[in-house]
Amino acid sequence: MTRILAVSAGLSVPSSTRLLTERLADAVRADLGPDAEVELVELRPLAHALADHLLTGFPNAELEEVLEKVRLADGLIMVTPVFSASFSGLFKTFVDVMEPGLLIGKPVLIGATAGTSRHSLVLDHALRPLFAYLRAVVVPTGVFAATEDFGDHGLEQRVERAAGELASLVGGRRALHVVRDEFADPTPFADRLRGLST
Amino acid sequence: MQFGIFTVGDVTTDPTTGRTPTEHERIKAQVQIAKKAEEVGLDVVAVGQHHNPPFVASSPTTTMAYIAAQTERILLSTSTTLITTTDPVRIAEDYGTLQHLADGRMDLMMGRGNTGPVYPWFGKDIREGINLAIENYALLHRLWREDVVDWEGKFRTPLQGFTATPRPLDGVPPFVWHGSIRSPEIAEQAAYYGDGFFHNHIFWPSSHTRQMVALYRRRFEHYGHGRADQAIVGLGGQFFMRRNSQDAVREFRPYFDNAPVYGHGPSLEDFTSQTPLTVGSPQEVLERTLGFREYVGDYQRQLFLVDHAGLPVKTVLEQLDLLGEILPDLRAGMAEGRPAHVPDGPTHAGLVAARDAAAVTGAAEEVSA
Numbered sequence: 001m002t003r004i005l006a007v008s009a010g011l012s013v014p015s016s017t018r019l020l021t022e023r024l025a026d027a028v029r030a031d032l033g034p035d036a037e038v039e040l041v042e043l044r045p046l047a048h049a050l051a052d053h054l055l056t057g058f059p060n061a062e063l064e065e066v067l068e069k070v071r072l073a074d075g076l077i078m079v080t081p082v083f084s085a086s087f088s089g090l091f092k093t094f095v096d097v098m099e100p101g102l103l104i105g106k107p108v109l110i111g112a113t114a115g116t117s118r119h120s121l122v123l124d125h126a127l128r129p130l131f132a133y134l135r136a137v138v139v140p141t142g143v144f145a146a147t148e149d150f151g152d153h154g155l156e157q158r159v160e161r162a163a164g165e166l167a168s169l170v171g172g173r174r175a176l177h178v179v180r181d182e183f184a185d186p187t188p189f190a191d192r193l194r195g196l197s198t
Numbered sequence: 199m200q201f202g203i204f205t206v207g208d209v210t211t212d213p214t215t216g217r218t219p220t221e222h223e224r225i226k227a228q229v230q231i232a233k234k235a236e237e238v239g240l241d242v243v244a245v246g247q248h249h250n251p252p253f254v255a256s257s258p259t260t261t262m263a264y265i266a267a268q269t270e271r272i273l274l275s276t277s278t279t280l281i282t283t284t285d286p287v288r289i290a291e292d293y294g295t296l297q298h299l300a301d302g303r304m305d306l307m308m309g310r311g312n313t314g315p316v317y318p319w320f321g322k323d324i325r326e327g328i329n330l331a332i333e334n335y336a337l338l339h340r341l342w343r344e345d346v347v348d349w350e351g352k353f354r355t356p357l358q359g360f361t362a363t364p365r366p367l368d369g370v371p372p373f374v375w376h377g378s379i380r381s382p383e384i385a386e387q388a389a390y391y392g393d394g395f396f397h398n399h400i401f402w403p404s405s406h407t408r409q410m411v412a413l414y415r416r417r418f419e420h421y422g423h424g425r426a427d428q429a430i431v432g433l434g435g436q437f438f439m440r441r442n443s444q445d446a447v448r449e450f451r452p453y454f455d456n457a458p459v460y461g462h463g464p465s466l467e468d469f470t471s472q473t474p475l476t477v478g479s480p481q482e483v484l485e486r487t488l489g490f491r492e493y494v495g496d497y498q499r500q501l502f503l504v505d506h507a508g509l510p511v512k513t514v515l516e517q518l519d520l521l522g523e524i525l526p527d528l529r530a531g532m533a534e535g536r537p538a539h540v541p542d543g544p545t546h547a548g549l550v551a552a553r554d555a556a557a558v559t560g561a562a563e564e565v566s567a
Contacts, residue, residue: 052464055462056401058406060403060464060468061472182386183409186413186417187386192329192383196351
């Protein structure tokens, strides 16, 4: 089964970031068909848990469950509101607490919302380099929605194009990167010793 | 089963008075606390190793030797010895000397340390942390077991015809624990050598402790050192006790809220439910501690962190008195239902006896063959 996790960093209720995330999730679900499981997670209820993680170094049970979903996901939809010309602090904190290497090779669809279309390059100036650094595979189309875009036919086209790109990428993901589970299948110690002596 | 205390040797301001102990006071307090630990019947006291303020624990073997000279029974250990940035030759020599001075009343726990700049200060690269722990320990292991060592590795200058002196007391090297909170490679390392594995257990939820210990036990058996339930497991823990539960919470809260590691984060209530921290009556601490076995199995060593977060020495000593009071019940509880084949906590006498028994068995096999 293909698993997609859609993450919304929207804060208000109702939230246009959540609305965009839902539209992206629905479009990806439509492309992948009934075998895919597409789940949406909001970061707002995790805000305290995220701050605590920064301070204690470990996730509480609730946050750990979400991070585990990130690990298991075949693809991610990551959507943030634009705050001060970039992703929000909450969105970045969620990325910051991920284990190193968690996103390597993982297909990611990026999205952002803002009150004005003058922020639209945030996708390419802030989100795309962030996920490039984490060695995620970012789909070519990012979806930006200013308030006015919710009344515009072009948004739907971009949502569908981006969703299609993510759907086609997740199919081949397993070949891109496999993280060894050192708990289930530990690297034999003799191999590690040998690795140092050569 | 051994019970004891471990410290990181931090100098922290008491948040209720604003007073910060001097380094001198803190170092002397560690000795006072260790002597008290022996007095109340504890088995182990472990000191830390750090090379930066606010810690005073840069020279563990000096502190351990001093404590050893002032005590008679308690076993000295570390929490931890930095195997990454300390030359393994110096570890072999320092702890080898300590083993003789303390008549075998010592062991040590390997750790990697977590303060980034300490690595470059000692000429190392933090990105090689795991590899340093692996290579340095491989050398230490040989230095204590082979009289003359030829060695070449990636991180240290080579050795030709080197003999680490003094040779181990009675020809038996100090027992070694490997401590790690979340690196499966270290559990694997401990299992490979048949050494002990210690989980700090105090900053993380029990699910992580369970996962690390389970891996260590499984691999201990895989490498032929015995059954999984015979692997040597140690756990950390922390508590704050008063006769009355509410008094404990009231008194400890400001220390918790301002603690260097988790302060200003989750509430005391959240943290006590998420981690093994217990703040309450002696009976509550007793019950919680006896529950640790449920997720790690019968184990060998339980160490508690009692002197931290700026708690005054007087309070720490009171905590030890209370721990001493529940100690008989802790021992009885841990002994209950414990299978006979589960080993006791490691001691020098035990290791010597095991070595001699193996030699007799080996000789008998030779005769019969």
